[in-house]
Amino acid sequence: MAEEQQKQPPTTAVIIEQMVAVRDERRKISSRDKELVEEFRSLELEMLTRLDEQGMEKASTSAGTASINETVLPQVVDWDAFYQWMIDNDSLHLLQKRPAAAAFRELNDSGETIAGVEPYTQRSIGLRKK
Numbered sequence: 001m002a003e004e005q006q007k008q009p010p011t012t013a014v015i016i017e018q019m020v021a022v023r024d025e026r027r028k029i030s031s032r033d034k035e036l037v038e039e040f041r042s043l044e045l046e047m048l049t050r051l052d053e054q055g056m057e058k059a060s061t062s063a064g065t066a067s068i069n070e071t072v073l074p075q076v077v078d079w080d081a082f083y084q085w086m087i088d089n090d091s092l093h094l095l096q097k098r099p100a101a102a103a104f105r106e107l108n109d110s111g112e113t114i115a116g117v118e119p120y121t122q123r124s125i126g127l128r129k130k
Contacts, residue, residue: 020129 010018047066051059058067074094076082086092099117108119 016127019125019127023127024129 047059048068051057051066051068058065060066086094099114104114104117104119107114
């Protein structure tokens with residue numbers, strides 16, 4: 001029996017070439033996705049207008065059904081009043097539990113310690129095409 005040859009790991013050059021190719025492909029897809037999202041939003045607004053004008057909540061064709069969905073979302077118009085209300089009513093759960101990374105880095109870089117928060121370093125690869 002002949003011994004199987006072990007597969008050699010890719011070279012650094014091959015890895016970088018593959019990373020550049022994947023990143024470039026993702027950029028193309030992302031760009032096209034942005035165009036499609038914009039086109040879809042335009043069609044969605046047109047359909048909302050049409051359904052409203054016709055007094056309808058949904059419309060069906062052989063291609064599919066379009067129906068109006070409504071979701072109530074918060075829109076803060078006075079942050080100071082909102083913060084105070086949350087404190088007064090013990091309702092901090094109304095905030096998403098995620099500190100602002102840029103503000104944290106600024107305080108951390110100035111030597112400030114924030115109770116209950118510790119820094120961690122996320123590592124990634126920066127990639128530039130020649």
